[in-house]
Amino acid sequence: MASTDTTPSPVLEKTTAADVGAGLDALDAVVTQRTPLTTVLRQKALPPLVAVALVLGVWQLAFSLELTDEYKLPSPGMVWAALADLWAQGTLFSIIWTSLWRGLSGFVAAVIIGTPIGLLVAQVKPVRAAIGPILSGLQSLPSVAWVPAAVIWLGVNSSTMYAVILLGAVPSVANGLVAGIDQVPPLLLRSGRTMGATGLARARHVLLPGALPGYLAGLKQGWAFSWRSLMAAELIAASPDLGVGLGRFLENQREFNDMSGVLLGIILILIVGVAIDLLFFSPLERRVLRNRGLLVSNR
Amino acid sequence: MTTALTTSESAASVGVLDRAPAVRISHVHKSFGRPGAATHVLDDITLDVAPGEFVTLLGASGCGKSTLLNLVAGLDKPSAGSIELPGHRPALMFQEHALFPWLTAGKNIELALRLGGTPKAERRAEAERLLDLVRLNGAHGKRVHELSGGMRQRVALARALAQGSDVLLMDEPFAALDAITRDVLHDELTRIWAEQKLTVLFVTHNVREAVRLAQRVVLLSSRPGRVAKEWRIDLPQPRRIESAGVADLSIEITDELRGEIRRHGQH
Structure with a gap:
């Protein structure tokens, strides 16, 4: 049963294990490097700028060749003049702000409502069975479809706008959180349990941080949906009470048959949507992913 | 009870069995699935681990060694029998x-x-x-x-x-590492076990690893898991995994393990 060793193994000095270990650590160390700013600018900022310049070039060319009537296709310069006009009238920022404020406050409300719904759906099985499919279904229903109903129920006012934003964004936020929680690896849940993380401590230290990447993706999509549905609602519902937002501005210019103004409206809507994503969601998402080693390369 | 570890005595010494066990596994059975159509994974496992002892659980796949460790960790409940740990909730380390x-x-x-x-x-x-x-x-x-x-x-x-916790449960913690790194971690684990006077229950399918680390190797048979045989190892620590003593005992245990596995191909 017992075994005795006649030639005792050479005594391994303490320092040997430490030295070999230190050597291994140095050899195995994962090299992570941040790409220098100039490279980031060259690789990520330059191509889209070139693309925009190209589009402008083709646009100008089409105008110069007089491919179609001027009232159908104004030049980039004429759109720029329309922008300068708005600036001179002093209404540019109030138009943007009217829509942006609505969009952001509606989105924040959607986050406040969607987050607990997501937690409930992810954690309570009967709730998931009952409203999980409805949430997914709502996500694929364009929330513009709610505008006629909202107008009848709530009238042409801000409530209609907020209702449409919420119907667009809440399912995305809730579904994002559900997906995020579902994707937390079971091993991490087990290791949390062995450390004694149960109940609230489990939600706070394991579930929510683990679900963050999926949740952020849901927030991002929620913003895109709220912005989109808000613009549609502004286009459809007209009332002096609502003030002039970007969607209304766009529709007004169409009524005046002012194509430069219409194009300006489209471009402004696009810029605001992209700007919120670029300035807020993308950096947040990148930071979260990089901290977890999920953003391997910037290339 | 587990705090009754004497400081004068090295954890690596052999006379540890006369104290109350740090882990007491008595007649534990574990089945999965519905009654009637259940798979019997663990069959009447009885095993005491003394405070400060280093025990490796060795077995082929299907011997339920990880299941047993989960039961000791409290992540699952035995179908019959009892598991007693007088101390703190044990710590558990995984392969990942x-x-x-x-x-x-x-x-x-x-x-x-x-x-x-x-x-x-x-x-x-x-x-x-x-x-x-x-x-x-x-x-x-x-x-x-x-x-x-x-x-x-x-x-x-x-x-x-x-x-x-004084009790550390390890579920093939070094299985995914390369051989050189594993070797260094064996040395480190042996050192920390002795320094911290830990009780270690270490699951592995690697015979040499089991012999390199343990004071006692417990071989489990497969489907259902039973304690097939035990070896007490007196080789001084720190051992070298390449040493003749480790190799000799590894051959003996491997033969026994192969015998256990062979039984499953015979019917």
């Missing part, structure tokens, strides 16, 4: 590091301390001390993905120690 990727190495350890009730003011220093113990001083602020596989397992070991 299972560190939280959203925290730094140090914060992972501090979270274990926090969940274990260590006051906030002491956590940082205690985490540094534990990182020191696994020779990762200076790694407190490192992200998990910035560490190598061996370093991650050492952080996981430090986190397990942070739970403040």
Whole structure:
């Protein structure tokens, strides 16, 4: 049963294990490097700028060749003049702000409502069975479809706008959180349990941080949906009470048959949507992913 | 009871069996599935682990060694029999590091301390001390993905120690590492086990690893898992995995293990 060793193994000095270990650590160390700013600018900022310049070039060319009537296709310069006009009238920022404020406050409300719904759906099985499919279904229903109903129920006012934003964004936020929680690896849940993380401590230290990447993706999509549905609602519902937002501005210019103004409206809507994503969601998402080693390369 | 560890006695000494066990597994059965159509995974396992003892559970796949470890960890309940641990909830280490990727190495350890009730003011220093113990001083602020596989397992070991338990359960913790790194971690684990006077229950399918580390090797048969045979190992620590003593006993145990596996092909 017992075994005795006649030639005792050479005594391994303490320092040997430490030295070999230190050597291994140095050899195995994962090299992570941040790409220098100039490279980031060259690789990520330059191509889209070139693309925009190209589009402008083709646009100008089409105008110069007089491919179609001027009232159908104004030049980039004429759109720029329309922008300068708005600036001179002093209404540019109030138009943007009217829509942006609505969009952001509606989105924040959607986050406040969607987050607990997501937690409930992810954690309570009967709730998931009952409203999980409805949430997914709502996500694929364009929330513009709610505008006629909202107008009848709530009238042409801000409530209609907020209702449409919420119907667009809440399912995305809730579904994002559900997906995020579902994707937390079971091993991490087990290791949390062995450390004694149960109940609230489990939600706070394991579930929510683990679900963050999926949740952020849901927030991002929620913003895109709220912005989109808000613009549609502004286009459809007209009332002096609502003030002039970007969607209304766009529709007004169409009524005046002012194509430069219409194009300006489209471009402004696009810029605001992209700007919120670029300035807020993308950096947040990148930071979260990089901290977890999920953003391997910037290339 | 488990706190009755005498400091004068080295944990590596053999006379540890006369004290109350740190882990007492009595007549444990475990089945999965519906009654009637259940799979019998563990069959009447009885095993005592003395305080400060290092025991490896060895077996082929299907012997239920990980299931047994989960039962001891309290992650699952036995179908029959009892498991007693007089001390603190045991710490468990997995084959994967299972560190939280959203925290730094140090914060992972501090979270274990926090969940274990260590006051906030002491956590940082205690985490540094534990990182020191696994020779990762200076790694407190490192992200998990910035560490190598061996370093991650050492952080996981430090986190397990942070739970403040005398009993450490290890489920093939070095199986995914390369041989050189595994060798170094064997040395480190042996050192820390002796220094900290830990009770270790270590699951592996690697015979040499089992012999390299343990004071006692317990061989489990497969489907259902039963205790097939035990060996007490008196070779002095730290051992070399290449040494003749380790090799001789490994051959003996491997033969026994193959015998157990062969029985399954015969009907």
